[in-house]
Amino acid sequence: MIKPLRQAYNEAFSQEQYQAFLNKIDQDYPDQLDFRVAETPVFISKVLTDKLLSACNDIVSVITRDDFKAQAERAIPSEQWVPNERDDEHAQFIAIDFAICREESDDSSPGELTPQLIELQGFPSLYGFQPYLATQFRQFFPIPDTLSHLFNVADNTEYIETLRQMIIGDCNPEEVILLEIYPERQKTRVDFALTEAYIGVSPVCITRIRKDGRQIFYEKDGRQIPIKRIYNRLIFDDLQNFPDLQTDFHLTDDVDVEWIGHPNWFFRISKYTLPLLKSPYVPASYYLSDLKEYPVDLDNYVLKPLFSFAGSGVKLHITAADLDAIPVDQRNGYLIQRKVRYEPVVQAPDGLIKCEIRMLFIWPEHDPKPTLVTNLCRLSRGEMIGVRFNKDFDWVGGTVCFFEQ
Incomplete structure (x- = not known):
């Protein structure tokens, strides 16, 4: 989106260099990268x-x-x-996803690029992987020093220390775990590996946790380690994929542990929040259960389940009959949101690519508000953002933005 930088990057790009870039990630973290990393970062102008x-x-x-x-x-x-x-707890991680669109123009000239909110979540994202990915792009490709992937911290060292203080605090790192279900199988496991490398917090499967009264433990090197803090990366949706799973500890148990990212905030800050927001950058959204009548231009809306993730259950093309078919007692689990039109803006060798930017915040315990620290970006040629909609394409996948600041 910064034309001279895009041109210089594309001219310097080669498939061989891109493969060397991927090989370096695999060399650093063997067999951990299980999602597609795009061939390019995104360069964001000061205006955008x-x-x-x-x-x-x-x-x-x-x-x-x-x-x-x-x-x-x-x-x-x-x-x-x-x-x-x-009572005073707040979300400690917030991720806000924006589609990059183009404003409507009153004349024949194209309107300016503008962000439009797609989703938000009070839940951690790839906080470990993104600074590492930015470093690898800088190592293998021409990225100007005048642009940064970070906000409100000077460099990756300060960023990691800030993350360490929030997640570990004054605990022994052994007593803090990254909680997941079968973390070794998760597509985001490279982020778990980097989190452990950076701050010493190990990923632990919920099946490995043992409970004694209100205390919980996991085994390490033959020792029972008490768990004081949980950096939570586990969501209920994932647990429902394992209906026969037997565990000694359940998320809803009342245990003596401090949550870094309390699970309740996954629900509070979510698609549920969209109808509460009013901004030029937020498309109109309505809880389905609140609608007395449907918008007359219903074809300009998308149906979203409130409590699903990764695009699951989203219906892009809806009719009144589709909405009428949802039982009354289930309508409070859905919203409709005005569609946004992603503008293909990232120049690949063979055309333009759509872009979605996730702004990543942390909110330490005593801070009055969350602080933006870094970002994640996804490139797409498909109808929706996400792996399942971009199979067999190149210049798509996860990446990072470098911002003019």
Whole structure:
């Protein structure tokens, strides 16, 4: 999106260099990368950077309102409510996803690029992988020093230390775990490996946790290690994929542990939040259960289940009959959101690619509001962003943005 930088990058690009870049990741973390990394980062102009920051500020102003937690409380399914949450606790990780679109213009000239909110989540993303990925791009390809993948921290060293302080605090790193279900099988396991390398927190499967009263433990090197803090990467959706799973510890157990990223915030800050937001950067959204009548231009809306992820259950083309078919007692689990039109903006050798940018925030315990620290980007040629919609394409997949600041 910064034309001279894009031209210079594409001219310097070779398939051999890209393969060397991938080989280096595999050399550093063998067999851990299980998703496609795109051939290029994205270069974001100062104008678009400022719009993204303004959009984030509009959203953060709602999330930090005194009444937000109470207003979002009914987002948590009763059977998935997790205890042991302080009254003053807030989300410690927030990810905000924007489609890059083009504004409508009153004349024949193209409008400016603009972000439009797609989703948000009060849950960790690839906080370990993204700074590492940015470093690898800089090592193998021409990335100007005037651009950065970071915000509000000087460099990766300060970023990692900030992350370490929030996740580990004053605990022994052995007493802090990254919680997942079968972490060795997860597509994001390279992020778990980097998190362990950076801050010493190991991924632990929920099946390995043992409970004694309100205390929980995991085994390491033949020792029973008490768990004081959980960096939570496990969501209920994933557990439902294993209906016969037998565990001694369940997420909903009342145990003496501190959550770094309490599971209840996965629900509070989610698609559920979309109808509460009002901003030029937020498409109109409505809870299906609140609609007395449907918008007359229903073909311009998309149907989304409130509590699914990775595009699961999203219906792009809907009719009144589709909505009428949803039982009344299930309508509170859906919303409709006005469609956005992704503008293909990233120049590949054979055409333009769509772009979605995830702005990544952390919110340490005593801070008055979340702080933007880094980003994630996904490139797509398909109808939707995501692996399943981009099979057999190149210049698509996960990547990172470098911003003019």
